[in-house]
Amino acid sequence: MLDRLRKKRYAILMCGEDSEYLLKRHGGCYGFFTKMLAEEGETWDLYKVVNQEFPEDDDVDFYDGFVITGSCKDAHSNDPWIHQLLTLVHTLNSLNKKILGICFGHQIIGRALGGKVVRSAAGWDIGVSTINLLQSSSSSLNLPSKLSLFKCHRDEVLDLPAEAEVIGWSEKTGIEMFRYGNHMLGIQSHPEFNIDIFLHFIDRITNRNLIQEAFASDVKMKATLRDPDTDAWKTLCLTFLKGQL
Numbered sequence: 001m002l003d004r005l006r007k008k009r010y011a012i013l014m015c016g017e018d019s020e021y022l023l024k025r026h027g028g029c030y031g032f033f034t035k036m037l038a039e040e041g042e043t044w045d046l047y048k049v050v051n052q053e054f055p056e057d058d059d060v061d062f063y064d065g066f067v068i069t070g071s072c073k074d075a076h077s078n079d080p081w082i083h084q085l086l087t088l089v090h091t092l093n094s095l096n097k098k099i100l101g102i103c104f105g106h107q108i109i110g111r112a113l114g115g116k117v118v119r120s121a122a123g124w125d126i127g128v129s130t131i132n133l134l135q136s137s138s139s140s141l142n143l144p145s146k147l148s149l150f151k152c153h154r155d156e157v158l159d160l161p162a163e164a165e166v167i168g169w170s171e172k173t174g175i176e177m178f179r180y181g182n183h184m185l186g187i188q189s190h191p192e193f194n195i196d197i198f199l200h201f202i203d204r205i206t207n208r209n210l211i212q213e214a215f216a217s218d219v220k221m222k223a224t225l226r227d228p229d230t231d232a233w234k235t236l237c238l239t240f241l242k243g244q245l
Contacts, residue, residue: 008064009043010241013085015050015071015104021200029069032192036234037067037241052081054088065098065241068105070190072205074155075107076117086112099184100241103153106177106186110157113164113180120156124211125172126202126219127151128226131189133177134167143167143236147229149189150198152205156188185240191233198223 018028026032030046038044045063047053050071055063068089073079089112092099101109107117129151133143157175160166168177168187176188190198199220206216 007041007043008242009045009062010037010065010067011045011047011055011063013054013066013068013088013105014046014048015069015073015085015108017050017072019200019204022197026197032194032197033067033069036192037237039242049081049085049088052084054084057091060088060091060097061095063097065100066092067241068099068101068108070103070105070152072208073104074119075104075111076119076155082108093180093184096181096183098241100237101184101186102192103188103190104155106188107155107157109180109184109186110160110164110175110178113161113184115160115164116158117155118158120154120173122172124154124215125151125156125170126153126211128223128228129170129172129189131168131170131176144232147232148226149191149228149233150193150223151189152193152198152201153188154210157186185237187233187237191230191237193228194230195224 012030012033014029016029022028034044047055050073073082075082085108089099089109099109111117128148130146130148132146135143156173157178160175160178164178164180166175166178170176173188178186202216202220205211206213
């Protein structure tokens, strides 16, 4: 009875940096993730793990689930905070805590499980792309065969241990989505993005000279012509984080 009355508590493990624009327009990373996932009566906390802000060890068990966000950093690098995050994922796995990993977070989970994360040989995968979905053998969610979603990455999970189940792939990325047990789900793409957030991120990586302006312009133009299946991805993420996938 007391467990049913307890407020659900979730943590966002933020792996990137907010821009002034994202903070003002969308409430930053915290804003667009809670808009997608938070429901009435829940508590959502933010930890900027990229700045080495992590939950205290004694607090971890009080959370019902964790979301690991995207980042412009490389999940295969060896920065101290990345190793600390990998250690936290191991701890959460031992506690059977729900973890939803998005883009960089997807890669971090894959690495923590013993998989291989690399710079993709296919280069940047940016735009609104079709994700092919497979029915998970232990899933209660009736997945469609295809869903489209915003993508913005150049690294990928190349290999996973046999215990992980790949349930999504695309033309350029072999592991778009995977699950591990009933408590870990990795999604390479960005269900939390809308078109404005997506276009802003394209500008950010263009300004950092990570992609050429001509390529960026083409990507942005094509993205405005196609609507991703945002509601379906939101349902999928909520079903996993708060139900059974």
